[in-house]
Amino acid sequence: QVQxxxxxxxxxxxxETLSLTCTVSGGSxxxxxxTWIRQPPGKGLEWIGYISYSGSTKYNxxxxxxxxxxxxxxxxxxxxKLSSVTAADTAVYYCARERGGSYGMDVWGQGTTVTVSS
Amino acid sequence: xxxLTQSPSFLSASIGDRVTFTCRASQDISSYLAWYQQRPGKxxxxxxxxxxxxxxGVPSRFSxxxxxxxxxxxxxxxxxxDFATYYCQQxxxxxxxxxxxxxxxxK
Numbered sequence: 521q522v523q524x525x526x527x528x529x530x531x532x533x534x535x536e537t538l539s540l541t542c543t544v545s546g547g548s549x550x551x552x553x554x555t556w557i558r559q560p561p562g563k564g565l566e567w568i569g570y571i572s573y574s575g576s577t578k579y580n581x582x583x584x585x586x587x588x589x590x591x592x593x594x595x596x597x598x599x600x601k602l603s604s605v606t607a608a609d610t611a612v613y614y615c616a617r618e619r620g621g622s623y624g625m626d627v628w629g630q631g632t633t634v635t636v637s638s
Numbered sequence: 639x640x641x642l643t644q645s646p647s648f649l650s651a652s653i654g655d656r657v658t659f660t661c662r663a664s665q666d667i668s669s670y671l672a673w674y675q676q677r678p679g680k681x682x683x684x685x686x687x688x689x690x691x692x693x694x695g696v697p698s699r700f701s702x703x704x705x706x707x708x709x710x711x712x713x714x715x716x717x718x719x720d721f722a723t724y725y726c727q728q729x730x731x732x733x734x735x736x737x738x739x740x741x742x743x744x745k
Binding site for chain 2: 564565566567569578579580581582614616618621622623624625626628629630631
């Protein structure tokens with residue numbers, strides 16, 4: 521079955537760029553919508569955005585000016601870049617698959633903790 | 639943004655109890671609603687999509703209902719592994735948003 525695995529630095533300095541990669545195994549990335557979601561410590565879930573199988577993107581307006589999601593179909597990976605980070609960006613970052621419409625996010629990575637330090 | 643309000647925020651219940659959570663949307667989202675379960679330190683798990691469709695592999699004691707602005711998630715007979723936090727999510731409009739969660743605790 522499809523599995524997702526996040527990777528990237530666990531610590532980023534304030535004002536720098538957070539970069540994470542999600543590797544998709546057991547299935548092709550050339551279908552569906554590939555999503556990033558985050559969860560600050562002790563808080564709820566926030567949808568960051570997605571990239572579709574066709575390469576189109578949608579971002580949360582609260583982050584839009586700082587976020588980029590891209591896809592590398594040759595390596596079955598998609599990535600998140602979040603620029604100008606602050607302590608408020610400290611969170612567990614999850615990648616997930618969305619099938620579109622009202623199907624929800626049916627496959628999730630285990631999550632990776634990113635701490636923004638000064 | 640579409641706001642989702644979950645109630646209650648906390649719920650204490652016993653093994654075997656029937657429990658119901660509510661999720662209210664700030665505007666009509668038709669049936670574009672999903673429910674997730676999150677255990678501590680784990681990723682969320684999809685339980686219900688399209689408001690009432692059980693995700694493959696999810697036990698039948700979970701059920702969802704509703705449309706428009708009011709939705710419910712029901713667990714018919716609580717099992718020990720059900721004590722977790724539950725989130726609703728709307729997929730009707732961007733940005734997708736989540737409710738603040740309901741934490742289900744053992745009484």
